[in-house]
Amino acid sequence: MDQTSRPLNVSPEFLLYAEKYALFELFQRCISSLLIDRPSDPLTYLIELLKKDSDAPKIIILGPPASGRHTIAKMLQKKLNAVLIEPEEILRDVPSKLKDKLPVNPTVNNISSSLWAQIYEERLKDFDCIRRDFDCIRRGWILVDFPMNREQALGLQAKGICPKHVVYLEAPDTVMIERAAGKRIDPKTKDIYHITWNIPSSRDVQERLIQLEENSEKIMTLRLKEYR
Structure with a gap:
């Protein structure tokens, strides 16, 4: 039989290794990038x-x-051009x-930790994301509010999803309650503002801003108590 048409026998050990890494x-990523960019020196590329x-x-x-997670995440996203998830x-x-x-x-709260790990694995390793401008592999990623517990963290680890940095933000409850109370959202664009630190320049935007009930002092006190 010709060598090129002979059946290829792949050992189970190799398949496990290939899947793990x-x-x-x-x-696929290397070939796709070569075909898209067509470099003159493929090896160096x-x-x-x-x-x-x-x-x-x-x-x-x-x-x-209200500890500033999303604000910091968006700053890092802009600075690093990473994908925010x-x-x-x-x-x-x-x-x-x-x-x-x-x-x-x-x-967010009724999905099992094992399923969350599968969802994040697919999202972070989705090579079709290149066409949708959120290629997590080349641009990197920033996860906000996940994992939410130890089981979810272990689930990510088991899937080979390991961060280089973990940032945990903290502040006194009084500060976070005050920060949340000043938050306003533009119902048209979903952009978030603050009546003290981030007031929109447009008068039209200012007039349509609303406060979400979840940011009231009463609800925030309950949310922080539940978080602790």
Whole structure:
């Protein structure tokens, strides 16, 4: 039999190794990048591509309500050009092959830790993301409010998703209650402002700002108590 047509026997050990270190995805990414960019020196190009991947930021930001998590995350996103991912956002874009595993009315709090790990794995290693301008592999990622407990953290670790930095924000409850009380949201754009530190310049935007009930002093006190 010709060598090129002989069946290829792949050992189970290699398949386990390839799956553990995402080798097939790595090959796919390298080939796709070569076909898209068509470099004159493919070898040097691939070396630089893999170097960029290893330097991509991988950050998790945690903290109690109104501690500044989202503000810091957006600052880092702009500075590092990394992909910002939040549980609510990722829940709206669950891969089709995992949708059947979701509860009837999925929320951040009623999904098992093991399923969350699968969802994040698919999102962070989704090579089709390149076409949607949120390639987590090359640009890196910033996770906000996840993992929410030790079990979820271990689930990410088991999937090979390990941050380079974990930022935990903290402040006195009085500060966070005051910060939340001043928050306002633009119902049209969903942009968040603050009546003390971040007032919109447009008069029209100022007039349509609303305060969410969850940011009231009463609700914030309950949220912080629950968080503790």
